[in-house]
Amino acid sequence: MISVSGLGKKSRGELAEILRRSTGTISVQQVVELLGLPADKAAKKLARWASKGWLSRIRQGLYVPVPLESSTADVPLDDPWIIAERLYSPCYISGWSAAEYWGLTEQIFRTIVVLTLQKPRDRRPKIRDVDFLVRTISEKAFFGTTPVWRGRVKMNIADPSRMVVDMLADPALGGGLRPTVDVLRSYFGSEKRNDKLLIEYGDRLDNGAVFKRLGFLSQRLLPDDKELTAACRSRLTKGNAKLDPALSADRLVSAWRLWVPAGWSEVK
Numbered sequence: 001m002i003s004v005s006g007l008g009k010k011s012r013g014e015l016a017e018i019l020r021r022s023t024g025t026i027s028v029q030q031v032v033e034l035l036g037l038p039a040d041k042a043a044k045k046l047a048r049w050a051s052k053g054w055l056s057r058i059r060q061g062l063y064v065p066v067p068l069e070s071s072t073a074d075v076p077l078d079d080p081w082i083i084a085e086r087l088y089s090p091c092y093i094s095g096w097s098a099a100e101y102w103g104l105t106e107q108i109f110r111t112i113v114v115l116t117l118q119k120p121r122d123r124r125p126k127i128r129d130v131d132f133l134v135r136t137i138s139e140k141a142f143f144g145t146t147p148v149w150r151g152r153v154k155m156n157i158a159d160p161s162r163m164v165v166d167m168l169a170d171p172a173l174g175g176g177l178r179p180t181v182d183v184l185r186s187y188f189g190s191e192k193r194n195d196k197l198l199i200e201y202g203d204r205l206d207n208g209a210v211f212k213r214l215g216f217l218s219q220r221l222l223p224d225d226k227e228l229t230a231a232c233r234s235r236l237t238k239g240n241a242k243l244d245p246a247l248s249a250d251r252l253v254s255a256w257r258l259w260v261p262a263g264w265s266e267v268k
Contacts, residue, residue, distance in 0.1 A: 023152040024082040028061045080130045084114045085155040091116035092145045092156035095173030098163040104186040113173050144201050161197035168210045177244035195228050208237030216256040
């Protein structure tokens with residue numbers, strides 16, 4: 001545990017300026033630009049402030065402020081989304097995290113789902129008791145997002161249709177098959193539903209499994225909607241996929257070229 005201790009007058013003034021102009025996190029580069037210091041001296045200054053308990057280190061070169069009322073620098077993250085933006089930009093929030101934001105799930109997930117152009121080694125980092133699930137995507141696949149503000153930080157989140165397509169491409173982003181289907185059901189019953197965008201995003205992502213899963217599930221969740229089912233069927237690719245790659249599947253639904261787990265032939 002790091003206790004908060006005092007700073008000299010000059011150091012207090014510098015820190016106050018940094019905090020005033022920061023947006024949730026503080027990096028070495030920010031100190032370089034704001035105080036006109038070389039990078040090595042800026043890094044040492046941040047480390048010194050952290051050692052005195054005024055900042056809390058997230059990773060090398062990145063810190064968050066410690067609230068004045070805190071007696072220790074071991075503080076939880078105020079907004080993990082901002083940390084995700086700082087660590088993985090360019091990125092966007094998707095999966096169950098986006099489903100919570102758009103009000104399409106009642107489940108509470110502690111893990112933050114991040115899709116990024118970066119290629120981090122650790123795809124499941126844990127930072128201050130917050131878990132992150134990170135997936136790398138190509139620049140071509142970076143679309144279908146909308147900007148949102150988290151405090152003074154502007155960042156990207158998958159719009160509802162892109163969120164659904166991401167979860168169909170990788171059900172793990174939705175917490176598995178059952179939660180993904182529940183989100184899809186909520187999406188279909190909401191004003192956020194946009195079949196045209198679903199098809200457009202599926203085409204742009206160029207992932208045949210998306211249309212196999214979407215067609216299979218929409219046929220069961222929306223038995224009277226022939227248009228969406230037909231759009232998916234016309235885009236079927238060769239080969240068989242699994243409804244959920246994480247689950248064993250014992251039956252091939254040949255109409256959709258899809259292996260489904262036991263009990264999923266008819267979605268309730």
